[in-house]
Amino acid sequence: MSFLKKLTKDAKKAVSSMGDNVDRGLSRGQSIFSHMGEEQQVFLHGYLIIKIISARDIPDMENWYSKIVNKKDVTDAFVDVKLGKSRIAKTAVIDNDLNPVWNEAFRIEVCHKSNSLIFDVRDKDHAYTEEIGKVEINTQLLLDGAPMEGFFPIIKGNKDVVFDTLQNVLKTGTFSSERPQENGQLELFVQYVSMSDVAETSEVTSYFPMHRGCKVTLYQDAHCTHDIPWLNMVQGPPSIPPENRSCWMDLYYSIRGAQHLICITGWAVWTKLKLFRGEDALNIYGDTLGRLLCEKADEGVQVRVMIWSEKSSGDIFGDEGMMGTHDMETYKFFKDPKNYQTQNKVICALTPRELDTKELTDSLQNQFSSSMYTHHQKSVILDEECSFQPDGRRKLIAYVGGLDLTGGRYDTPYHPLFSTLKTDHDGDFRNSNAKGTPPHTGPREPWHDIHCKVEGPVARDVLENFIERWEKQGPGTGTPYIDDKMMRSLNPVAVSPVSSPDREWNVQFFRSITSDSAVFDQKKMNDEMLLSRKKGRFIEQSITQAYIQMIRNAQNFIYIENQYFMGSAYEWDTDNQTLCNHTIPAEIVAKIANKIKAGERLTA
Known part of the structure; x- marks a missing residue:
């Protein structure tokens, strides 16, 4: 035991001497090691702006046998950025370059406790990665909000040299330590913006701005009768009673x-979907959605339909697939000339969730994502008469929300389970929780969701989203561009006048999407405040940003209703390496803690 104590003491002296030599050569903000005690951690609450620009003089990490295949094969470098237990950013892989240039920028919302911000520079091989070294920045140095920029040494070597030395003695009987080595430099820009420095506003800095001059009609469920007692008690500002409109009825008249x-x-x-049931089907329209859209195509209307391409449908499990999305059935229906009276057709695009792949691991991830991840946007964009336009042009409107135009979605706020099985839900039965349930026996699965109709300039943003997706994953023709031809008949930014100024809506459109699925505006791609990056892909994550900003702004209550709710895995007691690191749950906890400290009431 005394031998180990002496050995530890000698090792600590060696480490102290080594640490002094390393630190003396660094300027402010470039300290490699954080010397803070582990029991205290810096709390960063706001957002980070990180720019990973380039690296220089990194070593060649490739083995001799790789040179046999390709003499020019050298390090394929990328950077993982970690804050505490959370990976918060990742660059693209730059192949075969010892002086790689990334020029990637990230805006990252943070609600993290950590003493260090780590830039882990690694070499990407086909099936694994190898460490080149790390740049570690003490997070205390970020708190003043001043930018830190320049070339930072990339250091390889374990900080816990004492432990490594003891392990080496026990294994080999020799006293030696792995001294950290510099493996090039990493060019960075880092700035922390504290939540206290961010203006409290309802507008979120994101891809699409907030618009005035809008109108919003809110819906719950596909069909809603006008007189529902428990909804009649609800009033919105300024003391406006609710108007319980039927979503699919309004949608039908818009189409x-x-x-x-x-x-x-x-x-x-689903082309066999019927928007109306019962007397409405008899009095208004009793045919299917597919027939309705084909009729509009026959009238000369440009009809474009973009649906998720389920991987299991088609050749693998037949047209129905495993998820029951009807994607192949829908695609074939709109392609069949027998469903039209003219040459004009509905153009339908099957859009999978696929990644642009280069490496084996990306290909494996792509197989998973294309099978398990979906396109979940639900929108309908149309033109409508606008009596306020002096030149007679029409305006855009859009339906956006949670209701798919497919089977099992027709429901009312009463959610009957049995009484409509042989009437309204005859031929439209769904129970995904008990799939063997007989359709005429039940129970059926109730379906509760919300939707809205937006009018005014924001409708153009919904159309822009469609165009960006169609350009990336559409069939290559039929893009509904907002060009001079369209502008002659439509005013895409026409405001929606209201009866009183206090009924005007300010509306902003949010989404979650990547450059694998959309062609982004080139100017916006250069603004790190609007788009972030991951592995070289551009990411629009304004839904997450909006959640976080509204939680931070909340003063009295937070109410969230969602199909799924998990996140902030970096704060979990177990399984904290789960890749679900958005900060929304942590933001709620921070808000509650701040309110408790201030002695103020908050309901969440």
Whole structure:
């Protein structure tokens, strides 16, 4: 034991001497090791702006046998950025370059406790990665908000040299330590913006701005009767009683009235769907959605439908697939010339969730994502008459929300389980929780969701989203561009006048999407405040940003209703390496803690 104590003491002296030599050569903000005690951690609450620009003089990490195949094969470098237990950013892989240039920028919302911000520079091989070294920045140095920029030494070597030395003695009987070595330099820009320095506003800095002059109609469920007692008690500002409108009825009349354009996105779009049931089907329209859209195409309207391409449908499990999205059935229906009276057709695009791949690990991830991840946008964009336009041009409107135009979605706020099985839900039965349930026995699965209709300039943003997706994953033709031809018949930024100024809506459109699925605006791609990056892909994650900003702004209550809710895995007691690191749950906890400390009431 005394031998080990002496050995530890000698090792600590060696480490102290080594640490002094390393630190003396560094300027402010470039300290490699954080010397803070592990029991205290810096709390960063706001956002980080990180730019990973380039690296220089990194070593060649390739083995001799790789040179046999390709003499020019050298390090394929990328950077992982970690804050505490959370990976918060990752660059693209730059192949065969000892002086790689990334020029990637990230805006990262943070609600983390950590003493260090780590830039882990690694070499990407086909099936694994190898460490080149790390740049470690003490997070205390970020708190003043001043930018830190320049070339930072990339250091390889374990900080816990004492432990490594003891392990080496026990294994080999010799006293030696692995001294950290510099493996090039990494060019960075890092700035921390504290939540206290961010203005409290309802507008989120994101790809699409907030618009005035808008109108929003809110819906719950596909069909809603006008008189529902428990909803009649609800009043919105300023003391406006609710108007319980039926979503699919309004949608039908909008489709029927469109003269130029109908663009639809969906997880699933079912051509056999009937928008009306019962007396409404007899009095208004009793045919299917597919027939309705074909009729509009015959009238000369541009009809574009973009649905998720389920991987299991088609050749593997037949047209129905495993998820029941009807994607192949829908695609074939709209392609069949027998469903039209003219040469004009509905153009349908099957859009998978696929990644641009270079490496084996990306290909494996792509197989998983294309099988398990979906396109979940549900929108319909159309033109509508606008009596306020002096030049007679029409305006854009858009339906956006959670209701797919597919089977099992027709429901009311009463959610009957048995009484409509042989009437309203005859031929449209769904129970995904007990799939063997007989359709005429039940129970059926109730379906509760929300939707909205937006009018005004924000409708153009919904159309822009459709165009960006169609350009990336559409069939290469039929893109509904906002060009001079369209502008002659439509005013895409027409405001929606309201009866009183206090009924005007300010509306902002949010989404979650990557450059694998959309062609982003080139100017916006250069603004790190609007788009972030991951492995070289551009990412629009304004839904997450909006959640975080609204939680931070909340003063009295937070109410969240969602199909799924998990996140902030870096704060979990177990399984904290799970890749679910957005900060929303941590933001809620921080808000509650701040309110408790201030002695103020908050309901969440």
